[in-house]
Amino acid sequence: MRSGKSTIMCSSSSTAQKAAENIEDTQEEIVIPRRKTWDKLAVLQTLASTVNRDPTAAHYMFQDDPYLMPRNSANARLLSLSKESGRNAAKYIIKQFPQYFDKILAEPNVPCLMPVTLTPQLEGVNEEALRERINLRMMKASVDLFDQLLQAGTPVSLETTNSLLDLLCFYGDGKSVQEEQREEKEDLEESGVNASEQKTPKRPLQRGPRSSGSRWRENNDAERIFKIMPERNAHSYCTMIRGMAKHGASAKAYDMYTELLNERHKADVQTFNALIGAVPFLKDKSPERWELVKVFLNHMVQQEVQPNLLTFNAVLKTLRRCGGIGRSVAISVLKEMEALKIEPSLATYEHLLFIFYRAVDLGPSSIISEVLEDVEKRSFTAQDPDDANFFATAMQVCCDLKDIKLAYRLNKAMEKGDNWKFLDMSQLNSYWSKFFSLLCMMEQIDVVLKWYREMPPSLFYPSPKNIVDLLQALDAANHLEAIPSVWEDMKLLGFNRRQDLLEEILSLMSRDTHPEETQLAFAKCAEDIKNVHEQSWREQAPLAWTGSALGHVAVLFSRVGRTQDAWKVIERFQQANRIPTDRVMDEFLNCAKQTNSPDEAIKLVKLAVSLGLASAQRLKSRAEKEFELSESQRKALESIQPDSDSSDSDSDSDSDSN
Missing domain, CATH: 1.10.220 (Annexin V; domain 1)
Structure with missing residues (x-):
């Protein structure tokens, strides 16, 4: 017994020892993870990933007002522009009349959502007041104060002068939005006219992009200030070059760049990007354009300026206007980007597709396949204003190539990550x-x-x-x-008022004979179209009946036995000065036979004779053979005598066709 007890005690102690060793081993393997920092939108993004798109719902932009839900693309564009206009109007009210929003009732108070003060707080003629007006983008006030400082003999620092040049070159000869709104308000107050009563705008309304001509006025404020500057640095020259290139004065920008080189200054990468983008306006021929681009690229190497993504995008955008040279050089430009470890953006691929796939001469499908291979692997962020054009351009290429597989791949890439935001x-x-x-x-x-x-x-x-x-x-x-x-x-x-669509849909429905259920549905559609025509006379541009549309509607009514409706449509041929075709007359005669309406057949023959149709004699013969006529009906039919000329012309045309 003692031995048994000792054995049990030994085994239990060994088991406990092994358990302790296992616990120690497991404790050594435990690694406490670092604290995870979640994004503020992580919960919303997780919830959004569990919800699929509702195909019956409209775009999220229009879901806040179901009564104004757009019906087509034109209404959708009008509504989106109206909403954006309303937001701009609200911003204008808040910025121009901040005194009415001085009471902060929001809880919690978010400073970035509060009105911004846009009126100058500093008075007097000094450089601090000038910097304040420059920060408020008050162009005219800044220039006036700068001139006052010069007249008073107060020197302006180079940094402040460059800031003023930045403002002037950004807007060119135009005015900032705040300044335009302020001047309009002052003019209205001086004239005593309410803004809602003003019907004629001060400036002509411009739609679409601005003209491609120069918008840089000769000897404007920027040029005048630049000439009188006692000291100029590279920033001054680069600002002028970018402003001239932006506002269409490409030749002046190139001359300013030559002056920069003569002063032994170096340009920055943004200046070179602007100059490369202005090359198509400096040279007319493709070889000359490409040679000038290479000159700028060589200057970047000499001045040790590192190119960026926008540099290569500017080169590709210029190659779009270089014809065959663009195709031969575009691939080498991409290889250079790869060598410098610069990832292409969507704008890079969009320029590439434009170069290789013209509407007249389509390039090989391998180019777009390789582009899609790269696009499918990434979720892009906006880096170039032309990034938004990629998906529409790529889908147009797929349509030109008639390649549905490429279109599916493109659509899958568009739905990946946040790529859909580029549309x-x-x-x-x-x-x-x-x-x-x-x-x-x-x-x-x-x-x-x-x-x-x-x-x-x-x-x-x-x-x-x-x-x-x-x-x-x-x-x-x-x-x-x-x-x-x-x-x-x-x-x-x-x-439902598009004449071309109505003609197309009526033509398809009336071309062949279909089962009874389908023919009834077609007749219902024809009735709706007929009502649309009849109700359109109240509108400014009423729909006009065409002979083909009348014939299609009459045929569709005849095939379902709606004799009276078909006859009303046929009578409209006379009102519309149209002539029904033989097919329409035969279909109505078949309908009259189906409904056993010999009186309708007799009226049809009379109408054919009154219209001088060549088929009048044939219709009369069919009515005599295919209908059971009473004595009075037979006499009425025999009394109808088709014109001999029309019957002769009918026989002559038959003989000619034979």
Whole structure:
């Protein structure tokens, strides 16, 4: 017994010892992780990743006001511009009338959201007041105060003068937004006119980009101040060069760069970028442009200026206007970027696609494939103003190449990370419109309809061209029974008054005979189109009936046995000074036969005779053979005598065709 107890005690002690050793081993392996710092938006980003896009919802920009929900791309653009205009108006009120917002009622108080003081606080003629007006972007006041300082014999430091040059060269001969708003307000107060009553703007309204001509006035304030500066450094010259290049005075910018070299100063990388971008306006021929670009690049090497991403983008943007030289040099430019370990941006790829894929002469598809391989691996951030043009340009290339696989790859790359943010409202609609047109051209009809149900209105609003492409895809796939649903979408999009779309949809519905259910749906669409024409007379631009549209509607009514409606449409041929075709007359006669309406057949023959149709005799013969006529009806039909000239011309045309 003692031995057994001792054995048990020994085994238990050994077990405890092993357990203690295991605990020590595990304690040595434990590593306390460092404190994790989460982003402020981490929770919102995690929640957003669990929610998928609702294809039935509109763009998030328009969801705050369901009563103003846009129906098409034109309304969407108008609403987005209206909302942006409202935000600008609110900013204007806050900045111009800060005295009405002096009571801080916000809890908590966020200083960056409070009104900013835009009125000068320093008085007197001194350099401090000048710097304050420069920081407030008051161009005219800054120039006036600078002149007063010179007249008083007070020297202005080189740093302050360069700051004034920066302001003047940034805006050119124009005015800052704050200054324009301030002057308009003062003019209105002096004239005693309320801003809401002013109907004629002071300046002509400019739409689209400004003209490509020079907007740099001769001997403006920037040039005058630059000439009277007692001391100039490299910053002064570079500011003038960038301002001249920005505002279209490319020749003056190049002359200023020559003066900079003569003064033995060095330009910075932003100045070289501006000069390279101005090369197309300095030289007319492609070889001369490329030679000048190489001169600037060699000067950067000599002055030990390190190029950046915008430098190579400026080179590629210039190569877009160098014809065949651009194609032969563009790849070497990318290799140089790779050697300097500079990652391309979306603007780099956009310039490359423009160089190799022109509308007239398309380049090899391998270029865009290699571009997509790089784009698919990255989530881009904005580094160049031209970055926003990449996805729309790339989708246009896919459409030109008619390559649906490339389009799918591009769309997948666009949805990766935050790449979708590069598409603004107008480019978003253009991108998806091109993508949908390519789908209609290259994909199966089931895939096309799936995309069509999921894309609008959450992604884009179909254009009239998209509707035409969809109708042609339905026609090619012999899937015309889906036309009524497309017509309902056309009404929602506001396209029910587009003459070309109405002609296309009526032509497809009336071309062939379909099952009864489909024909009834087509007749319902034809009735809606007929009502649209009848109600349009109240509008400024009413729709006009065309002979083909009338014929299609009459055929669709006739095929479902709506004899009275078809006859009313046929009577409109006389009112619209149109002549129905033989197909329309035959379809109506078939409808009258189907409904056993000999009186309608007799009226049709009378109408054909009154219109002088060549088919009047043939229609009379059909009515005599295919209808059971009473004695009075037969006499009425025999009393109708077609014009002999029309029957002769009918026989002559038959003999000629034979």
